[in-house]
Amino acid sequence: MTEGMDALQPGKMRRLQRTARDGLFTVLAIDHRDALRLEFQPDDPEGVDPSVLTAFKLGVVAGLGTRPSAVLLDPEYSVGQAVTGRALPPGVGLLSALEAQGYEGAPTARSQSLLDGWGVDQAARLGVDGVKLLLLYRPDRGAATRHQEDLVREVVESCRRTEVPLFCEPIPYDLDDDDDRRRVIVTAVERLGELGVDVLKVPFPVGGDTGWSEACAELSAAAEAPWTLLSWGVSYERFREQLTAACEAGASGFLVGRALWRPALSPNDRESALRRAVVPRFDELTDITRRLGRPWWDAVRLPEPATFDRRAY
Secondary structure, eight states, X not given: OOTTOOOOOHHHHHHHHHHOBTTXXXXXXXXXXXXXXXXXXXXXXXXXXXXXXXXXHHHHHHHHTTOSSEXXXXXXXXXXXXXXXXXXXXXXXXXXXXXXXXXXXXXXXXXXXXXXXXXXXHHHHHTOSEEEEEEEOOTTOTHHHHHHHHHHHHHHHHHHHHTOOEEEEEEOOSOOSHHHHHHXXXXXXXXXXXXXXXXXXXXXXXXXXXXXXXXXHHHHHHOSSOEEEEOTTOOHHHHHHHHHHHHHTTOOEEEEOHHHHGGGXXXXXXXXXXXXXIHHHHHHHHHHHHHHOOOGGGGSOOOOGGGOOGGGO
């Protein structure tokens, strides 16, 4: 915890409690849209009917049941449907993505925007426990960097007003090598933490097979918010190893996507694949997190009970 850090707002504290168990995030991430279309039909992703995406997402949510501490869904095909369709069990936290699909700018200077017609206020009315902003981000790209940081500031302010936690997902791009990857990810964690995000959702800082402990320790030292690990398209076996190293260095858990649920893509074998592969995978990742992870509240300044003022609400 950084000295001088503002105390966490009570509403954010309560919502983070609902998205974690014993302070640890064990989150199913299935907010994918364009990437999921590619999984279903690599040669014709636009031909995937939206009902296919919704059925898959809700099937995985229902199949994992109460195992996740929270589920990350998208506002186009699943977050409202999971509520109204009763796929999401009581006691499982709900997170919603905010970003629009697709990227703007040159390949060396990416930027993006929020989904039209959806934002923190709408998500809060639905009853979410947090929002997620994916951000293609490099700290050294001039106007593109400033655009992305301004977007974060805009969302941070909305989250502060509504007391909804912001999970920020900085994704590096246009990387030169593994050293560049590590530098970009660590610097992104530091910069975005300073902007006031509540939880960081980050890729593993190393692409190769060495230097894992040192890189994760550097990331933990730079983070001004709790951090969690995402799978970023790696195999399940690779993610399991990365999660172990991350939690040993101070990560507070995971938000896992394709490395977890890819075996359940086929509708003909979905229920069997969930039982045979997806559920055991999730249980194994949860066990790693519970044994090794750092509770999120160790990385923040919690509010003092005596300072609560009902008139502030």
